[in-house]
Amino acid sequence: MAHELHPVRVLVIDDHELTRSGVVAELKADARLEVVGAFGSIRTVPLPATEPANTDVVIVDLSLPNEAAGIQAVERVVPWGIPVVVCTMFATSMIRDQAKAAGASAFVSKRSAALQLIDAVLSAHHGVYFEAGIEFLDDHAQLSPAEIEVARRVAQGMASPEIARDLNRPKRSVDGLITSAQRKLGLDGRTRSSLAAWAVRAGLVPEE
Template sequence: MIQVVVADDEALVRGGIRMILEAQGDLVVVAEAADGEEAVRVVVEHQPAVVLMDVRMPVLDGLEATRRIARSSSATRVLMLTTFDRDAHVYDALRAGAGGFLLKSVPPEHLAHAVRVVAAGESLLDPAITRRLVERFVARPSPEVAGREVLAQISEREAEVLRLVARGMSNLEIARDLFLSEGTVKTHVNHLLRKLGLRDRVQAVVLAYESGLVEPGGGTD
């Protein structure tokens, strides 16, 4: 059973998410939180696999709550939820340690799937959120030299996989694109994450754009 905490300042939203998740059979909501401070407290108390975190909450917003959870060395993964597909805080949330980012408008079955994906240690970005992340780098004058130096540690094949990860492709989609098995792609992803000292795919996407490996609006180099 995958244990989940739901953090949102609207009781109706929390109740709706609880109903959606607990209807699945393999998901259970162990606690709810109405603000970021309470979210941090219940995560420490219950140690759930996933916390669904609203970005904008009183007392302590979802971004700072996510940072505190990440700093606490908790095994809990954070899946950010927002109604704003152009939210200026998307990039900050990913850097804060969020393992995924979804719009509240996603179909119920997609929300349940997202929880399972993040609980399994993968990362997940809504396509609209990926576009926002890409646009975040459009105005950058040049790639960060440090990022280029870090990428020198990975092989050409791993760099190719990283480019596709940065485009929001799943392991299965990458496997089809490169004519590899899904298991081989997963191995490449794990290797590059370890070599680059990255926590998950979200951090890999950020690095790919910061280093210039992937250019906004231009696909890959």
């Protein structure tokens, strides 16, 4: 990358405080970058930060409960006219393709090294598409972002009503997503333990 005359101004949107803090620390450690804000949701981002005159690149997670599920997060940020870097745990080829179609300028797994996220930011700023950490797992890639979100919460021990509140979805929709995920993965649909076990194996939640 060419030397930047001024630091690239980066805005971070991630609902997980520890993850958000970690990303901010990684970015601040690079003199080529300047963090202009870090927020837990899109709606809390102040209007000036959404303007290209003040922000050069936006890093956004695909998991923003009660606000934007999956690719909707990208669709809400792209209209700002600022390059969008998706940084997500759900780095499958299918979701990558959806994010790219929605206008994302880069796509990085949260399991990627910090240097790859920095490369993604710089590439997006220069108009060059970048991706890293894509998982080509057939079973994982079959699931939609919504199904993956629900599977992760099942593995965390959440019941359907709680998942519904967390994702701002009707309980019937949550139950339908659980059933469809189990069917796609060829799991026993009589209990949810098999889906929870799959989510742990897939790295959606930490193993205990």
